[in-house]
Each structure stands twice: as structure tokens, then as C-alpha cells.
Amino acid sequence: MHDASWALAPDGTNPEIVAWVEQLAHLFTPDTVVWCDGSQRERDELNRKMVAQGTLVQLNPELRPYSFLARSHPADVARVESRTFICSEHEADAGPSNNWIAPDEMRATLGGLADGAMRGRTMYVLPFSMGPLDSPLSRFGVQVTDSPYVAVSTGIMTRLGAEALQRITPGTDWVRAVHTVGAPLAPGEVDVAWPSNETKYISHFPESREIWSYGSAYGGNALLAKKAFALRIASAMARDEGWLAEHMLLLKVTNPRGRVFHVAAAFPSACGKTNLAMLRPSIPGWEVETVGDDIAWLAPDAWGRLKAINPEAGFFGVAPGTGASTNQTAVDTLWGNTVFTNVALTDEGDVWWEGLTDTPPSHLTDWQGESWTPSADRPAAHPNSRFTVAAAQCPTMSDDWEDPAGVTIDAIIFGGRRATNVPLVVEARDWDHGVYLGATISSERTAAAEGTIGELRRDPFAMAPFCGYNMADHWQHWLNVGDQLRRSGRVPRIFQVNWFRKDDDGSFLWPGFSENSRVLAWILDRVNGAAPAVAGPLGWTPTADSLPLDGLELPDGAIDKLFAVDATAWTAELDDTERFFAGFGDRVPAKLKRQLAIAREHIAVVAEREQHDASGAAPAAA
Ligand SMILES: Nc1nc2c(ncn2[C@@H]2O[C@H](COP(=O)(O)OP(=O)(O)OP(=O)(O)O)[C@@H](O)[C@H]2O)c(=O)[nH]1
Numbered sequence: 180m181h182d183a184s185w186a187l188a189p190d191g192t193n194p195e196i197v198a199w200v201e202q203l204a205h206l207f208t209p210d211t212v213v214w215c216d217g218s219q220r221e222r223d224e225l226n227r228k229m230v231a232q233g234t235l236v237q238l239n240p241e242l243r244p245y246s247f248l249a250r251s252h253p254a255d256v257a258r259v260e261s262r263t264f265i266c267s268e269h270e271a272d273a274g275p276s277n278n279w280i281a282p283d284e285m286r287a288t289l290g291g292l293a294d295g296a297m298r299g300r301t302m303y304v305l306p307f308s309m310g311p312l313d314s315p316l317s318r319f320g321v322q323v324t325d326s327p328y329v330a331v332s333t334g335i336m337t338r339l340g341a342e343a344l345q346r347i348t349p350g351t352d353w354v355r356a357v358h359t360v361g362a363p364l365a366p367g368e369v370d371v372a373w374p375s376n377e378t379k380y381i382s383h384f385p386e387s388r389e390i391w392s393y394g395s396a397y398g399g400n401a402l403l404a405k406k407a408f409a410l411r412i413a414s415a416m417a418r419d420e421g422w423l424a425e426h427m428l429l430l431k432v433t434n435p436r437g438r439v440f441h442v443a444a445a446f447p448s449a450c451g452k453t454n455l456a457m458l459r460p461s462i463p464g465w466e467v468e469t470v471g472d473d474i475a476w477l478a479p480d481a482w483g484r485l486k487a488i489n490p491e492a493g494f495f496g497v498a499p500g501t502g503a504s505t506n507q508t509a510v511d512t513l514w515g516n517t518v519f520t521n522v523a524l525t526d527e528g529d530v531w532w533e534g535l536t537d538t539p540p541s542h543l544t545d546w547q548g549e550s551w552t553p554s555a556d557r558p559a560a561h562p563n564s565r566f567t568v569a570a571a572q573c574p575t576m577s578d579d580w581e582d583p584a585g586v587t588i589d590a591i592i593f594g595g596r597r598a599t600n601v602p603l604v605v606e607a608r609d610w611d612h613g614v615y616l617g618a619t620i621s622s623e624r625t626a627a628a629e630g631t632i633g634e635l636r637r638d639p640f641a642m643a644p645f646c647g648y649n650m651a652d653h654w655q656h657w658l659n660v661g662d663q664l665r666r667s668g669r670v671p672r673i674f675q676v677n678w679f680r681k682d683d684d685g686s687f688l689w690p691g692f693s694e695n696s697r698v699l700a701w702i703l704d705r706v707n708g709a710a711p712a713v714a715g716p717l718g719w720t721p722t723a724d725s726l727p728l729d730g731l732e733l734p735d736g737a738i739d740k741l742f743a744v745d746a747t748a749w750t751a752e753l754d755d756t757e758r759f760f761a762g763f764g765d766r767v768p769a770k771l772k773r774q775l776a777i778a779r780e781h782i783a784v785v786a787e788r789e790q791h792d793a794s795g796a797a798p799a800a801a
Pocket residue numbers: 446447448449450451452453454455472473495496497499500501505627678679687690691692695
């Protein structure tokens with residue numbers, strides 16, 4: 180038996196956790212079990228082992244102190260949505276936007292795969308808190324994993340260790356997260372740098388608050404505290420308990436008169452959350468600070484204010500496109516103590532990726548470990564290459580980012596990556612219209628998940644891959660939260676933005692990044708009652724001079740194009756929305772169907788006007 184060499188649980192550990200770990204150890208039969216305490220000594224030891232094993236390359240400490248590069252298996256580079264399952268008791272509770280397998284069937288499959296799956300490896304036990312240790316909004320979890328990469332990454336991304344473990348006393352709820360790379364080692368078998376399995380299952384049991392992930396070590400599939408817990412399981416907890424778990428960044432913004440606002444914004448994966456969270460305003464007098472870059476937990480408080488925390492402690496950010504001209508704050512954050520995955524390596528032992536600098540170094544080692552020069556016809560870094568770094572290292576973290584009470588949300592923004600149709604910014608007419616805007620987000624696919632890049636897909640609330648229950652029920656839940664906030668008169672205003680609208684030649688019409696501060700300023704001036712707007716077919720949009728554009732050079736006609744509403748294109752869009760809603764059957768809230776009908780009325784008016792204008796022009800042509 181292994182028991183003699185298994186590390187004992189720390190004194191005083193909740194016996195429920197001990198029993199669960201023992202049961203898993205008997206099933207997975209690792210060589211050893213290590214209870215992680217989150218200490219620096221432990222992290223050093225894990226990193227040292229991974230360097231010896233070839234999983235990590237240590238970067239040149241003079242250029243990038245205490246930082247490492249991991250190269251994943253080439254088939255384990257992004258979230259696998261086709262292998263992600265919501266195993267609720269009833270299929271209808273997972274809904275049409277999730278893959279569903281009955282829990283018993285999934286348990287049987289996983290039980291078979293788990294048998295002996297950690298042979299030859301160490302099972303790490305990771306106790307953690309999502310959210311500040313003593314916040315009433317925080318929740319606990321324990322993950323077991325046989326991947327030291329996952330153990331180290333979880334140490335960066337969560338509040339992991341002894342302090343969290345002590346707080347998970349008997350009777351305290353905690354989420355059970357089980358992870359294996361699915362690559363047991365035969366006696367004497369030499370390990371590979373990035374063990375994984377072709378077969379992958381990312382499975383969630385929302386009713387019992389359990390996660391089982393098999394076969395992948397990539398972040399979104401394996402760092403279960405993040406998407407699996409903080410979004411999929413937490414969204415189901417939130418529905419039951421009256422709060423919201425969302426794929427949102429959180430910002431603190433101070434206007435030139437010193438008034439402070441907090442903003443939550445949902446954009447689909449790789450559509451600009453981290454960038455907006457670290458925005459450096461291009462307009463004078465405005466200050467933007469970071470609270471979170473990917474996930475927000477929001478809850479109405481006793482006074483009916485919407486409070487929010489960032490449940491994470493780190494950033495797992497997209498590397499490509501992150502550079503001095505786009506996100507200098509991220510570049511500054513990554514000075515050291517960072518784990519990079521699938522970026523390129525310079526000959527000096529530092530990292531590089533497309534967009535870090537304008538011109539690439541003359542020679543690199545690419546993300547797969549091959550020699551690379553600028554004449555190569557492939558990128559040096561994988562398009563979904565990532566950095567993992569502690570949030571505390573970010574120079575723009577706000578003073579309230581760990582406030583156990585959370586921050587009070589003044590405005591909510593929904594966005595997507597849309598080359599056409601969706602204007603630069605529009606304000607919802609009211610909360611219900613805002614929920615409709617969130618529910619109908621569509622966005623071009625990115626490299627953050629498998630699939631064809633650029634293809635348009637619906638990504639309601641930027642939660643399509645992350646909602647642990649029926650998406651239509653999520654919409655109803657948002658409407659309910661709105662009712663609750665309305666009673667207290669503190670309803671955050673809701674906006675939609677699109678940084679990605681393109682001109683006919685395919686170039687972006689809006690410069691984005693720092694210049695997005697202009698849109699933020701308009702949004703918060705609206706909240707403050709200081710910016711005029713016009714009632715348009717899609718909602719409230721800026722008047723000709725209320726969007727602060729001073730000092731910005733835009734191509735001719737860009738603003739008109741950024742706000743243009745084409746009746747034909749919008750009719751097609753609304754037809755598509757109707758089909759999209761139909762997929763959810765009678766679970767679609769009546770209020771959202773009503774919003775769709777209102778949208779159709781507004782577009783019909785635009786169509787009439789277009790026709791009128793066209794016929795008005797006709798006599799001249801005749
Ligand atoms: N054109 C343009 N590109 C942007 C803008 N903001 C971000 N991007 C690019 O979009 C990509 C993804 O940006 P991120 O901020 O990392 O996206 P994210 O939403 O945090 O992504 P996840 O971590 O996958 O959830 C990067 O390549 C950015 O350079 C913008 O305002 N305009």
C-alpha cells in the first residue's frame with residue numbers, strides 16, 4: 180500500500196476533506212499525496228522539479244526574474260468546448276447552449292478513466308478561497324491535481340494554502356474539483372514535458388457543486404478554480420442564492436472632478452477584458468484602476484446596491500497583442516514572477532510574442548520549440564499563448580480591489596467583436612433592455628477556444644461557454660436581480676460597446692485601447708447625468724458633440740460609420756435573434772421577447788426612413 184508515503188493532512192483539517200482526498204487517492208493511485216500550503220518554499224520546489232522535468236524553461240533571471248516558459252502539447256492549447264459538459268440531473272437544466280450527459284453516465288465514464296490515472300505521479304491537494312479570505316461574498320474550493328503546472332498556476336490565480344484550508348471548517352460549503360492529465364506512468368517510464376490525453380472531459384455537476392476534468396493541462400480546462408468553479412459552478416450557486424457569477428472585468432474610474440465609479444464589463448474570451456481592465460486613459464483628468472480582469476461575482480446588498488468582488492488573485496491573460504502601444508500596464512505587470520505558456524523564447528532567454536514589439540527579433544525559438552525567423556509563415560507565439568501573474572503585481576490595482584464588502588457597481592457594459600452592425604456605444608433604455616443587449620451578444624470567434632476563428636457566434640453575457648445552467652434561466656435571473664435593485668432605486672445603468680467595427684477595407688474604424696477611455700467617459704458622464712444623448716433605434720447614443728473626441732484623428736466619416744444603423748442588416752440580425760431565442764423554447768423570458776418586438780418596431784422605422792429617403796432621391800434620377 181501507498182499509505183506510508185502519503186503526506187498526512189495538516190493538523191485540524193476538516194475530516195470531510197481528508198476523507199474525500201483519501202477516497203480519490205485510492206481511485207487514482209498516485210505515488211504520493213502532497214497537501215499544498217501555498218508557501219514560497221513550496222512554489223520554488225515545484226518550479227525546480229518542473230525545470231528538471233523539462234515542463235518549464237527558466238527565463239534569464241536578469242531579464243525576467245523568477246519567470247518560466249511552459250510549452251504545452253500542440254493539441255492542448257485552448258479550452259475544449261466540445262468536451263465541456265454540464266451534468267445536471269435534467270438535460271433541460273443544462274439548456275441547448277451546453278453539452279449535457281446524465282450525471283450517472285458521466286460518473287461511470289470518469290470512474291473508469293480515473294482508475295489508476297495518477298500512477299507514477301504526485302497528487303497535489305490545493306485548498307483555496309475565491310475572493311478575499313474573509314469576505315461574505317467569497318467561496319472555498321479544494322482541487323486535487325497531478326499536474327505541478329496546475330498547482331503552481333492555481334497558487335498564482337487564487338488565495339491558495341493553509342489559511343484557506345483552516346477556514347473550510349465542518350459545515351462550511353466548499354467546491355470539490357478533481358483534475359488529472361490522464362497520463363499514468365508505467366514503472367520506469369520516462370515522463371514527457373507536457374503530459375495530457377487525447378481524450379478530454381471537462382465535467383461539471385452543478386447540483387453537487389463538483390468538477391471533474393480529465394486529459395488537459397491547459398488553463399481554462401485545468402485551473403478549475405477559474406472557469407469551471409468561478410463561472411460554471413458559481414453561476415448555478417448564484418442562481419440558487421440570488422447573486423451573479425459573470426465573465427466580467429471590474430474597473431474603478433475617477434472622473435476629473437474626483438467622483439469615483441465602478442464598472443463591470445462582459446466581453447467574450449479574447450475580446451478585450453484584460454485590456455480595458457488595465458486601460459491608460461488618453462483623455463486628461465480621468466483615472467482608471469483595476470479591480471479584476473476576467474470574472475466578477477456580484478450581489479445586491481441589504482440597501483439594494485449591486486456589490487462586486489473579483490474572486491481571482493491573478494491574471495491568466497492573452498499574450499499576443501499585448502505591447503507598449505496597446506497595454507503598457509500589462510507589460511509592466513509581467514516584469515518577473517510570471518509563468519508564460521506557449522510564447523516564443525528569445526536567444527537571450529526572454530519571451531516574445533506577436534505585438535510585444537513592432538518588429539520581431541531576428542531569431543526566436545517558437546512556441547513549439549522550433550527555430551524561427553521573421554520570414555517564417557507561422558506565428559512565433561501561439562495565438563492563445565498566455566501569461567499567469569499575480570494581480571498584486573499590476574501597478575494599477577485599485578486600493579479597493581480586495582475590499583471584503585466588494586465595490587458598488589454604477590455601470591455595466593456588454594460587448595463583442597463585431598465587424599458590422601453594432602455601434603461603438605449605446606445605452607440601454609432600462610435594465611430589461613440592458614438584459615436583452617446582454618442576452619443577444621454575438622461575437623466573432625477567437626483563438627481562446629477550439630473552432631473557426633472569425634465565425635460569428637452568439638455569446639450571451641459572454642457566458643455561452645461558462646453558464647452552468649440553462650442560459651434562458653440566466654436571463655430570467657438577471658431580470659429578477661433587476662427587480663430587486665429597482666426596489667431600492669440603485670439600478671446600475673447598462674451599456675453596449677463594440678471596439679471592433681470595421682471599414683469596407685477591413686481596417687478598424689475605432690483605434691481602441693487607450694482611446695476607449697473616451698467611451699468610458701461618456702458612459703460615466705451619462706451615469707452622472709452630465710452627458711446628453713439621442714434616443715435612437717438601438718438605444719441612447721451620444722449626441723454629435725457629447726463623445727469627447729478632442730485630439731483624436733479619425734478617418735473621414737468614421738464616427739458616422741461607427742454609429743450607422745443599416746435596416747437590412749439589422750432586420751437580418753433580428754431574424755437571427757428570433758431563431759436564437761427559439762432554440763431556448765418556452766424558457767425565454769416574456770420580457771426579452773417583448774424587447775425583440777420593440778427592436779423590430781425601431782428597425783421598421785429606420786427601414787421606412789431609408790425607403791423614404793431613397794424615393795425622395797428618385798425624382799431627380801427619373
Ligand atoms: N482592435 C482592438 N483590439 C483590442 C482592443 N482591446 C483588446 N484588443 C485585442 O484583443 C485581444 C484580446 O484582448 P484581451 O484584453 O486579452 O481579452 P480578454 O477578454 O481579457 O480575453 P480572455 O482572457 O480570453 O477572457 C488582444 O489581442 C488585444 O490586443 C481594442 O480596443 N481594439
